[in-house]
Amino acid sequence: MNNTEDLIREALAEALDLDVVSVDALSPDEISEAIARLRAKIDEIDAEIIEIVKRRIALSKQIQAIRMAHTGRRLEHSRELQIVNAYVEGLGRGGGQLALAVLELSRGRA
Ligand SMILES: O=C(O)C(=O)C[C@]1(C(=O)O)C=C[C@@H](O)C=C1
Known part of the structure; x- marks a missing residue:
């Protein structure tokens, strides 16, 4: 039995609630x-992701508004690099693309 077959069997057993x-x-x-x-x-997971991204966007906009009012700058490149690195660490190279998409949703096009 190879790994793919095991994976399929386990997925079907779990989905159909069978031993x-x-x-x-x-x-x-x-x-x-x-x-x-x-x-x-x-x-369900996608709906949760959408809600979480909406919460993230709201927080990001608060930070951007505060910084804009105090420094006149809306963005902070070094912080964005940290975020991209965290996504790459967590998800591999494709994580970087996801981080950029999330950042664009949060602050618009850089
Ligand atoms: O963390 C900040 O300083 C933010 O403004 C938030 C955020 C983000 O969405 O993560 C957005 C814009 C900045 O360029 C960096 C990060």
Whole structure:
């Protein structure tokens, strides 16, 4: 049994709430059901991500407004670098793209 097969079996077993799954024994409807259940979980996570990003944007705008009022500068490049590095550390190279997208949502185009 290779790793991919194990992964699929475990995913199906978890999604369908079964102890052991023989993948070959599942009907097309059961496979569709498993995918629908996994997608529902993804939808929940995406909704949470959207809420969290909205909270982040609000905080970022507060900081930007405060700094703008006190220094006349809205952005802080060194802080943005820290953030990009943290995302790369946490998620690998693609994390950097995500950080840039989050930053753009938070402060507009740099
Ligand atoms: O941390 C700050 O100083 C912010 O203004 C927030 C934030 C961000 O969204 O993370 C936004 C703009 C700055 O250039 C740096 C970071």
